[in-house]
Amino acid sequence: MVQRLSRTLLLTLLLPSSLLAAAPVIPDNWHYRQAAWAFYLQQPAQALETLQLAKVQDPRTALLEAGLYLQLGMPQHAAGILQRLLNQDDVGDNALPRALRNVALLQFARYQLELGNKALAQQYLAQVQIGTDGQWLGEQQLLSQLVSWPDISLPEAPPVAALAGYSEMPYIVSNQALALARAGQSDVALNWLKQLEQQLSVPEQKSFWALLFSGQWRLLGAPTGFIYPTEEKAALGDYITLLKAQLHIDRQELADAEALLASFPLDSVLSDTALGLYSHILTEQRHIPTLLAVLQQQIKQQPFSLTAWQGATRLGEQLERQADFSGALAAYQWAEQYYQQQSNLVNQQARPLQVSQLQQGLSGWQQLQLSENNDLYRLSQDILTVEQQLAAAPQRQQRLQRLAQVVQFKLDQQQQLLSSRLPQLSGDAATLAQRFDNLQQHIADAEQQPLALSLTDGETYQQLRRLEQAEQRFASINSTLNSDNDYAQRLARLRGLLHWQYSDNSAQGRYQRREQLEAIKTALLAAEQQLAQLAAQGSSTERLKAQQQRLVELSASQQQLNLALLSQQQQLLARLNQQLQQQRSAQLAQLTELQRHNKQAMARMMERLLPAALTQAGVGR
Amino acid sequence: MKVLVCFALLFASLLARAEPPVATELEQLKQQVIQLNRELFLLEEELLFPPQTQLAVFVSADAGQFFQLDSVQLLLNDTPVESHLYTAQQWDAIKRGAIQPLYKGNIKAGEHSLTAVFVGKGPDNRDYRRAVSHTFTKTEDAVLLELQINDRSSDYQPDFVVKPWSND
Numbered sequence: 001m002v003q004r005l006s007r008t009l010l011l012t013l014l015l016p017s018s019l020l021a022a023a024p025v026i027p028d029n030w031h032y033r034q035a036a037w038a039f040y041l042q043q044p045a046q047a048l049e050t051l052q053l054a055k056v057q058d059p060r061t062a063l064l065e066a067g068l069y070l071q072l073g074m075p076q077h078a079a080g081i082l083q084r085l086l087n088q089d090d091v092g093d094n095a096l097p098r099a100l101r102n103v104a105l106l107q108f109a110r111y112q113l114e115l116g117n118k119a120l121a122q123q124y125l126a127q128v129q130i131g132t133d134g135q136w137l138g139e140q141q142l143l144s145q146l147v148s149w150p151d152i153s154l155p156e157a158p159p160v161a162a163l164a165g166y167s168e169m170p171y172i173v174s175n176q177a178l179a180l181a182r183a184g185q186s187d188v189a190l191n192w193l194k195q196l197e198q199q200l201s202v203p204e205q206k207s208f209w210a211l212l213f214s215g216q217w218r219l220l221g222a223p224t225g226f227i228y229p230t231e232e233k234a235a236l237g238d239y240i241t242l243l244k245a246q247l248h249i250d251r252q253e254l255a256d257a258e259a260l261l262a263s264f265p266l267d268s269v270l271s272d273t274a275l276g277l278y279s280h281i282l283t284e285q286r287h288i289p290t291l292l293a294v295l296q297q298q299i300k301q302q303p304f305s306l307t308a309w310q311g312a313t314r315l316g317e318q319l320e321r322q323a324d325f326s327g328a329l330a331a332y333q334w335a336e337q338y339y340q341q342q343s344n345l346v347n348q349q350a351r352p353l354q355v356s357q358l359q360q361g362l363s364g365w366q367q368l369q370l371s372e373n374n375d376l377y378r379l380s381q382d383i384l385t386v387e388q389q390l391a392a393a394p395q396r397q398q399r400l401q402r403l404a405q406v407v408q409f410k411l412d413q414q415q416q417l418l419s420s421r422l423p424q425l426s427g428d429a430a431t432l433a434q435r436f437d438n439l440q441q442h443i444a445d446a447e448q449q450p451l452a453l454s455l456t457d458g459e460t461y462q463q464l465r466r467l468e469q470a471e472q473r474f475a476s477i478n479s480t481l482n483s484d485n486d487y488a489q490r491l492a493r494l495r496g497l498l499h500w501q502y503s504d505n506s507a508q509g510r511y512q513r514r515e516q517l518e519a520i521k522t523a524l525l526a527a528e529q530q531l532a533q534l535a536a537q538g539s540s541t542e543r544l545k546a547q548q549q550r551l552v553e554l555s556a557s558q559q560q561l562n563l564a565l566l567s568q569q570q571q572l573l574a575r576l577n578q579q580l581q582q583q584r585s586a587q588l589a590q591l592t593e594l595q596r597h598n599k600q601a602m603a604r605m606m607e608r609l610l611p612a613a614l615t616q617a618g619v620g621r
Numbered sequence: 622m623k624v625l626v627c628f629a630l631l632f633a634s635l636l637a638r639a640e641p642p643v644a645t646e647l648e649q650l651k652q653q654v655i656q657l658n659r660e661l662f663l664l665e666e667e668l669l670f671p672p673q674t675q676l677a678v679f680v681s682a683d684a685g686q687f688f689q690l691d692s693v694q695l696l697l698n699d700t701p702v703e704s705h706l707y708t709a710q711q712w713d714a715i716k717r718g719a720i721q722p723l724y725k726g727n728i729k730a731g732e733h734s735l736t737a738v739f740v741g742k743g744p745d746n747r748d749y750r751r752a753v754s755h756t757f758t759k760t761e762d763a764v765l766l767e768l769q770i771n772d773r774s775s776d777y778q779p780d781f782v783v784k785p786w787s788n789d
Binding site for chain 2: 024025026027030033034036037039040041045048049052053072073074075076077382385386389392396399400403406407410547550551554557558561564565568571572575
């Protein structure tokens with residue numbers, strides 16, 4: 001089928017000029033587009049490698065390179081490239097296009113912000129010039145807020161509609177609401193958050209006709225705004241709910257806050273914070289039964305957390321507030337056991353980590369520490385990155401070995417060519433050339449003679465040969481016998497006849513000889529050229545040896561690099577384990593402190609319950 | 622109020638990371654790995670695919686509205702040398718302007734014929750199978766061929782073209 005198709009199309013689609021016409025030069029963006037292939041397939045290292053081989057390093061390539069460095073966790077290299085880009089002239093032929101300059105400025109401002117250089121970040125942000133299309137406006141405004149926090153600029157009204165097309169809009173508006181709350185305008189902040197919530201809640205999709213006949217035809221042309229991924233949209237909704245609840249708490253509108261938090265989804269990424277706020281409200285409102293349930297939920301949901309540990313004591317405290325002293329004592333006793341159990345678990349699960357455990361096999365406590373502490377998480381990621389590099393080393397070594405084998409094979413081929421085949425072939429060529437020269441000379445000499453035997457062939461050759469033999473025989477007989485001159489005349493007549501025949505065909509014969517000689521000459525020249533090419537290949541030995549040397553150097557570099565990576569990994573692991581042990585010590589100290597506090601509460605309850613028990617015992621006696 | 626401050630400091634805490642020296646050292650090591658890989662790649666190109674014998678084939682698309690690529694099979698002188706099944710992610714990358722390096726190999730000097738068979742979905746989601754052939758002469762320079770999938774607006778059909786490039 002394939003062959004049938006190929007043959008059919010071969011005739012129709014064949015490009016006749018392709019055999020002769022020179023191919024156009026590869027376009028400048030070729031490597032960029034090849035890098036894009038690796039980039040889209042989530043292979044940033046491969047993409048960077050391809051990109052760096054590009055002959056033309058234009059600003060767009062440089063920006064992608066910076067982005068790839070960021071993706072590979074190399075912000076310093078990315079910053080270097082961005083800095084070089086921004087140092088380019090702002091005007092003239094070599095000026096960086098405005099859109100690309102804005103991207104570079106925003107990226108660089110973000111990097112400076114992450115380093116804590118707010119003034120420098122502000123300086124780069126100020127250079128961003130948003131065009132009429134408003135591209136990058138959202139990013140610029142959000143970064144400006146982060147740089148200026150908490151003194152951010154506040155517009156008259158929330159820019160919900162103005163920034164509807166930007167993914168950053170909810171973050172910008174919620175930050176503004178926070179700033180308003182800080183300025184004591186919590187009612188305005190609540191109003192802004194409400195508007196934001198409305199913008200985010202996309203109404204159920206209705207068909208064209210349903211919208212038209214339901215009188216909502218105005219919605220048909222309305223912009224829908226930025227469409228968020230479902231998870232992000234849910235998290236944004238939860239974040240706004242939490243902000244609103246917090247503002248209600250500040251305004252002592254506890255019932256409103258409780259109403260918001262009562263229906264807060266438990267599976268939300270912000271559920272821990274919501275539970276904290278909810279327990280605060282319930283404490284204030286003295287809704288003890290509900291509060292106890294919330295505290296138990298916190299203890300269950302947030303293992304090894306201070307909130308859960310404090311919750312354990314707070315259970316008893318709430319019962320104590322209700323004057324349920326025996327219940328409180330039981331709760332404190334439970335808390336005592338809980339603290340002891342938690343201490344044991346922390347000690348048990350906080351064992352020093354190995355690299356293999358980072359990939360799989362972390363204890364619950366270790367997982368929690370890495371997910372809650374930025375530095376620890378970053379350290380673990382760095383260790384895993386180094387591990388990836390180390391894991392790639394054997395494959396690299398295999399490639400190096402394969403190349404070494406290839407070079408050796410080529411060198412052996414060269415050696416054989418240079419030592420035996422090339423001299424032998426050269427000798428053969430020289431012999432042939434000599435024979436050709438001799439032949440040429442012989443033909444030239446023969447052509448000087450009136451009737452040369454060597455220049456005849458076929459019947460003429462046979463006749464001339466017989467004539468010459470007869471002449472020789474006659475000459476020998478004539479010298480001894482002095483015979484009649486009639487034979488000599490007859491022989492001369494025959495020679496004249498043959499000479500006449502030969503002269504008649506000599507032009508054609510001469511032409512054929514010239515042609516044949518020319519053909520031999522051309523063939524000899526071609527052979528010489530081929531030999532020259534072979535000899536040239538022989539001269540590539542030096543290049544191959546240089547490549548072999550380069551491979552040896554690369555192999556050595558690879559080994560040194562592996563050692564450096566291994567050493568780096570051990571340092572990072574030691575640092576991670578050290579910080580984890582510090583966390584462990586701090587948490588155990590917290591637990592000891594809570595245990596001490598809990599023991600005091602237990603003693604207090606016993607003091608309260610003891611007289612009553614003694615009295616009851618006395619009455620009983 | 623404490624929680625409010627926590628929210629306010631949410632971003633700030635993320636940003637207040639200073640770059641410790643270990644990060645610099647780690648970045649330098651990563652850069653060395655990148656350089657090592659690049660040198661290795663260049664040596665591989667020189668030794669395994671020298672221009673005198675190199676044939677490289679790439680796939681690209683212009684818009685790709687009238688065709689969705691499922692697979693490509695490559696035949697060199699009527700012998701299959703490469704085939705590739707496309708994931709949605711890979712086809713999306715090609716539609717967004719990426720060029721896929723499909724095949725790289727070594728061939729002798731002289732005349733050769735390359736046939737690419739494209740299989741996928743054409744207009745109206747119908748099964749589509751087309752082949753395109755190209756004859757070329759291998760000389761001292763590397764042969765770079767781009768298989769382009771174009772949209773033909775005149776009849777709303779896909780168009781398949783082999784485009785030769787020179788590396789000069």
